[in-house]
Structure formats: C-alpha cells, structure tokens
Amino acid sequence: MNVGRRVDYAVRALSYLAAQPIDRVIGSREITQRQDIPSHYLSKIMKDLVARGLVKSHVGCRGGFSLAKSADFISLKEVYEAVEKPLLLMECLDKKELTCPYDGVCTQISVWEKAQRLLTNYLAGISLGSIADEGGLKRREIDAAQI
Amino acid sequence: MNVGRRVDYAVRALSYLAAQPIDRVIGSREITQRQDIPSHYLSKIMKDLVARGLVKSHVGCRGGFSLAKSADFISLKEVYEAVEKPLLLMECLDKKELTCPYDGVCTQISVWEKAQRLLTNYLAGISLGSIADEGGLKRREIDAAQI
DNA sequence: GACATTATGGATTTTCTAGGTCTATATTAC
C-alpha cells in the first residue's frame, strides 16, 4: 500500500509549474531536468494531467505546459486520480462489480470503505497551492543547482 | 494503493477464529475451506500471525490455531503489520533512509506523512472484535453453505 | 511404537504491474 511514483512526479511537475510566472510556458525538457524525472515517463504523466484539465498543453516548437487553473483550486485528490486509477483500498470496494459472495454480510468491507473515505477526503482538502509555496520552491531550486 | 489479499485473508481467518467457542483449536484445513483461502498460502499467513503473537499454534495431529488474545484487543493495525511490511505511503517516509536531496524543503512529504498517520490511527482504533461479530459470521456461514 | 495428521520452513513458480524506454507522427515557431 503506497502511492506510486507517478503521483510523486505529477505533484513535483505541477509544483514546478505553479512556481513559474503566470502563463509562462514550460517545456517538458526543463521540468525533467529541474525535477529529475525520467523524460519519456513524464510525457505520459503530463498527457494524463492535460486530459484531466489540470494543465494546458502548447504543441509545436517552443511549446510546453502551463497550469490550466490556479494552484489553489487543484486538489491532491484530483492529481492522484488524474495519474493513477481511482483510489481503491480493496477491489471489492468498486461498486460496479458485486462478485463477492460475502457481500452484504461482510463487516470488513465497511471498515475499508471508511478508511478510503478518510483518505480521499483528506487529499481533497489539500491544494497544490499549499504544497508549492514559492519560498520552498525557490530554496529547492537553489539546492538542486548546488548538487 | 491498495491493501493486498494477505490482509484480507488474515482478517477473514482471524474473524473465523474469533467466532469459535473459546479455546477450540481450528485446523488450517477448516479455515481454508470455510473462508475460501488458498491453503498453502494461508499457512504462511498464519505463521506471520503466530510470530506476531496474535495467534497460538498447536503443532501435531489434531493441531491447529486459536486466538492468542481476545479479539477485542487485536487491532487492524496489528493484523496489517503482522502480515504486510509496515504501512508506508511513500518510500521517503521511512526515516531510516535520508537519501532524498530535497529532504528538508520538500513540502509534499509532510502531506503524505499526515495521511499515513491518519490511516494508521484509524486502523489502530478498529478491533477485530468489532469486525467479527458473531451474528454476522453465523449469517455468513449460512450463506456460504448455500452456494 | 507405528502411523496418520498437522504445523513449520524454505524453495520455486506463476502472474501481474509499476516503472521505464523507444519509435513514429502531428503540430507549430522561426
């Protein structure tokens, strides 16, 4: 049970975008270099973020990415779900498939159901803006440059 | 991000034990049949539960398992950690390895840290006893018998 | 004491998926 690297990468890429001057277009090359993310892998992640409407893409020469909306209105839950399949602690929590013979009498399921709600609600309450405070990012960049 | 089947199996096996007359010894064969768990796989899980002190084992003919303590004093967190490696939402949350170059300026980590605390605290508050209420189990067995 | 039954322990296999790479195509600034 862990959040994969895709989410980590997505958050870092988005944070980087959030720290830029508004509407500046950032190439994926710059992101991968500054944030130390495998380049081809990032492209797939960005595609997901674009599809979810969190990021605007600018195709063609001098193209790149920029946030589609204010970082304060992007929740971690959105980021997670854009990049990973929907958060599901147990398969049987997926309402679409009622294949479990114990459904209805299983008391375990309600526990995981609540745990899942707990988590998603928490993530829904965290905004990208609160993570990517400019100060932190500036310092982060300086540190990275020194390595 | 999901809890694996090992945890599911462990909870079901423990619930089954909890619903039995106190101190009755249950063979793993009975558990696997009633709870529909791959037999050889269960044996490894039971071993972990024994090692963690949640279950007593009785070796030899007519041997089997019984709860080592009251179901009300077994938390889901214990079960999880007995069977799975310790709950860790992100690798960098493992305090032992401080390899992340962004450590100290990363604002993302504190978010996951809190999410993890949220989860483990919740699991620590759920007892096996609250899951394995006898009524539910009785009904469950009847259902299973009808299949 | 012999035997059947059981847990224990380890080795091994199978299956799945996250993580990562590569290549081809369409789009656009210059």
Next chain:
DNA sequence: GTAATATAGACCTAGAAAATCCATAATGTC
C-alpha cells in the same frame, strides 16, 4: 523548410504479490 515540441502507442524489464510444492518436525491416536 526545418528544428523543436507534444502526442500516441508499442514495447521491455525488474520486482513484487500470489500461489504452489516439497521436505521436516511435532503430536495425538491406536
């Protein structure tokens, strides 16, 4: 026209989860 970029998809790889198998030790039963 050309170089730089995002998009799209196929493809590969390592490692983990899930499951199986086998050999050994312990113990009740006869």
